[in-house]
């Protein structure tokens with residue numbers, strides 16, 4: 001990996017090389033934008049200091065979901081008892097660690113991803129990119145002048161709380177947890193959000209004694225209170241200890257492992273400590289001051305076309321619009337369309353690639369987003385719309401959610417109706433037997449007669465969610481949803497019960 005070059009004065013600056021677009025950060029969002037713009041015929045420099053593909057394929061979604069797949073198989077095998085005989089399960093982490101190396105991450109090697117980009121016509125540069133004035137990007141000794149703009153897809157890094165003693169200890173973040181080959185006997189998880197809960201359950205199912213310590217009064221606090229209860233109950237059933245409302249005061253590390261002390265004198269010990277207390281964008285490193293953009297916020301402020309300022313776009317987690325791969329991909333399509341529109345206008349309407357079909361393809365693919373409801377105003381202009389943003393926490397049971405929670409809707413002064421049903425009281429839930437916490441919760445705008453939020457927790461909660469995402473996204477009238485036919489006996493048929501329970 002290339003190191004940053006020496007920082008020079010403006011007077012000492014290398015002659016800039018002129019290109020069309022520079023993309024800084026080739027995570028999920030940046031790689032998609034850079035690749036699509038290169039395919040459209042623009043000269044694109046893609047700058048990545050770590051691995052092309054970013055957090056998701058190497059230390060995030062993909063390896064964590066491989067772990068979850070294995071942990072769920074172990075848990076499902078254990079459910080044979082009482083349903084269909086007896087099963088003896090001996091969990092073994094070795095095949096999981098091996099699969100993550102062999103299939104997910106190529107042992108944390110991004111050669112395939114780099115080639116995927118260069119095969120599209122992009123030019124790849126390993127290093128840290130920094131804006132150095134309007135349209136200008138510096139990467140070590142190299143300086144680029146981007147004719148049509150700069151795209152920032154620099155993502156986030158773990159946000160580690162300033163707990164006394166913590167910084168001096170060998171604590172884990174998500175990266176070490178994903179890379180682990182030998183499981184510890186015990187694990188303290190600081191932070192009961194999506195990462196904390198998913199990984200806590202995985203490790204518990206492989207025999208690790210896991211304790212989750214959360215500062216707020218419930219885990220998964222961004223979702224419905226019923227979701228927090230369901231997740232906590234499921235994890236406790238797997239042997240995970242959960243402590244909420246604990247403010248960490250001090251962390252110590254010695255030969256016996258970690259000790260975490262709370263402000264009320266609580267004490268927790270474990271061999272390893274995983275800190276997963278949220279993420280933050282590191283805007284201060286990006287040279288934003290050279291283009292008069294405020295770098296003091298937690299995230300980059302963008303408009304609904306992902307503009308930061310003239311000639312600068314942002315994509316993915318750095319925008320703070322929801323730290324999900326599907327958001328980064330959704331935004332990438334909007335950025336691609338907007339950059340190409342900008343190029344077209346700059347060229348007086350000419351096709352930047354000289355191959356209308358290629359550009360048409362890129363814009364056309366992006367436009368399909370607008371066609372599915374992302375309120376494009378005119379022509380090819382796409383605008384981001386997060387009303388129906390789906391999210392799935394892949395605990396077992398899965399907790400899927402879309403749109404507003406009940407509390408968020410009430411805080412907005414909406415005339416709210418709520419519908420709730422437990423999966424266990426549906427035919428499929430009763431047949432399934434092993435899920436006691438699953439439910440469907442609907443949040444409706446009574447004045448508009450549409451759903452504005454929903455949660456589906458259960459064995460296939462993330463899949464059941466898809467029907468609810470369509471309902472919120474397309475603002476399907478409640479009368480139509482009530483008169484739909486729901487296949488019997490499915491988990492999603494419980495949506496019908498929740499609709500009939502809608503009330504204040």
Ligand SMILES: Cc1cc2nc3c(=O)[nH]c(=O)nc-3n(C[C@H](O)[C@H](O)[C@H](O)COP(=O)(O)OP(=O)(O)OC[C@H]3O[C@@H](n4cnc5c(N)ncnc54)[C@H](O)[C@@H]3O)c2cc1C
Nearest residue numbers: 025027028029049054055060061129155316317323324325
């Ligand atoms: C454990 C875990 C599990 C997750 N599971 C899911 C999931 O199941 N589903 C889901 O939708 N999301 C999940 N996420 C979130 C998902 O990984 C992120 O939303 C996604 O990676 C965001 O992509 P991005 O392109 O915005 O940023 P990133 O993936 O963070 O990529 C940003 C890239 O920019 C590079 N970079 C930063 N600054 C510079 C610079 N100055 N110069 C050059 N390069 C730079 C970084 O090295 C990095 O590679 C998970 C995250 C974690 C940590």
Ligand SMILES: NC(=O)c1ccc[n+]([C@@H]2O[C@H](COP(=O)([O-])OP(=O)(O)OC[C@H]3O[C@@H](n4cnc5c(N)ncnc54)[C@H](O)[C@@H]3O)[C@@H](O)[C@H]2O)c1
Nearest residue numbers: 161191192193194195196214215276277278323392393394
């Ligand atoms: N399935 C998925 O889609 C998935 C999975 C994992 C991560 N992600 C994404 O990654 C993001 C980051 O995940 P995360 O779990 O790190 O963040 P998070 O914001 O979801 O959860 C962090 C938790 O840590 C708690 N916390 C903060 N400071 C604390 C402290 N000092 N002591 C104890 N608890 C503290 C917070 O109250 C919160 O509950 C998520 O918001 C999500 O968007 C998505």
